[in-house]
Amino acid sequence: MASSSPQSLAATAHSFNKILNQPRSSKSKRSGDVEEGTKKLRRMILVEGIPSAVDPTLRPRIWKILLRVDDVSAGTFLEYVARGPCEVREKIRNDTFRTLATDRGFKERVREDMLVRLLDAFVWRNHDRQETQQLGFTYVQGMNVLAAPFLYTMPSELEAFFCFAKFIEECCPLYVQPTLEGVHRGLKLLDRCLKIVDPELFGYLRMKNLSAEIYAFPSVLTLCACTPPLDQVLQLWDFLLAFGVHLNVLCVIAQLLLMRDEVMASSRLHQQFCICDHYTYLHSSPMRLLRTFPPLEAVPVIGIAVTLVRDLPADLYDELVRHPYEINHM
Structure with missing residues (x-):
């Protein structure tokens, strides 16, 4: 870029x-x-x-084209909103108040009631469509964060709703099943991909009993939207919407590679200090570094992710492509 x-x-x-x-x-x-x-x-x-x-009009227009969102019926959306709270409203409210809570720009543009309204409407939409769909949808953990970029980017709640619905139902439906099947599949694939592209780092993390399930769950679940700043998240999502959400797994690996030296150095710090200072041992453990990824930098992350594609065997990459949506392997 x-x-x-x-x-x-x-x-x-x-x-x-x-x-x-x-x-x-x-x-x-x-x-x-x-x-x-x-x-x-x-x-x-x-x-x-x-x-x-x-x-500023470019991103919402481009996202709608990439998602093939043509029909945005105000009547349909307002009919869902008019039904009021859905059956899982309490669960929604337990999450929405903390959505991107540290991002002032997001909080100024997207109020909590907008998030609640969109998620309520999504549940009602799929309540009506459950008999005609292979997969059912309701509200699950992480969906609030996945909705946030659409409400921030789109000029109206109406457009945000239809883009979000299309995104969830077609791009990553297995990520929002009650079992989070797609997320767990993505985490397993992350480990397998990391083992190929950087066996030394993979081996070191495994030696510390750190699998992707332990350190990468939030990043895979939210397609990196949990790592600020938001402007970099949106740039990363431009890439994911253009080329496929499956590439988020490689974007997480890219973030690991960008902090690789610091992660690997934590073992030397551990050997040097853990005998005499328990606090320093905790401070230098790799999990402390991995618990909160450094601020997202979209350009280098995307550049590394594109390069990693070439390093993967064709069958593994094919599995990566299919993991967010293909039901047959569940």
């Missing part, structure tokens, strides 16, 4: 707008035109990044 001058950012914004505003010549060409335009958007997201500071 390019990090550029105001002039080049403006030029990039113009290029994005040129694709987004491209007229369609006929109905027969519409599908092909959309697909070609989407491919161009993906390439530009990877190479340039979305210059949302220059044009």
Whole structure:
């Protein structure tokens, strides 16, 4: 991704707008035109990044295209909202008040009642659709954090709701089943991928009894949205929405690799200090470092994740691609 001058950012914004505003010549060409335009958007997201500071309308428009969200019926959304609290409202309220609680910009733009309303409506939507779907959906842990970027990014609750629903139901449905099957599958895949791309780091963490289930659960569950700052999360989500949420597993590994030296050094600190100072032993243990990842830096994380794809065997990568949504392996 390019990090550029105001002039080049403006030029990039113009290029994005040129694709987004491209007229369609006929109905027969519409599908092909959309697909070609989407491919161009993906390439530009990877190479340039979305210059949302220059044009704040770009990200919501692009996300809607990537998610193929065309129908945003106000009547449908308002009908769900009019039903009031869903059957798991208490569970929702137990989580929503702490959603991205340390991010002032998020709190200023997204009120708790907006989150509650969206999640209530999502539960009602799937209450109506449960007989026609292979998978059922209700509110589960982490869904509040997955909804947060949509409410922050989209210009209306209506658009946020339909984008969130499409995202959950099609991109990562197994991540929000009551058993969190997709999340646990992703954590197992994280261990398997790490063992291939960095066997030394994998072996060191295993020696410390640290599997991905222990240190990476929040990052996999929330697609890294639990690691601030939010502007970097949104940039990472541009990439995940463009190329697939399965790549989040590699993005978590990328974050590990960026802090690799510090993690590996913790064993030397342990050997040096644990005999005489129990507190220093706790301070230097790798789990303390891994409990809270350093602030997210989207560009290097994405760059490493793309490189890691080439290091994985084809069958493992195929399994990684399918793990958020394929039911057959449950």
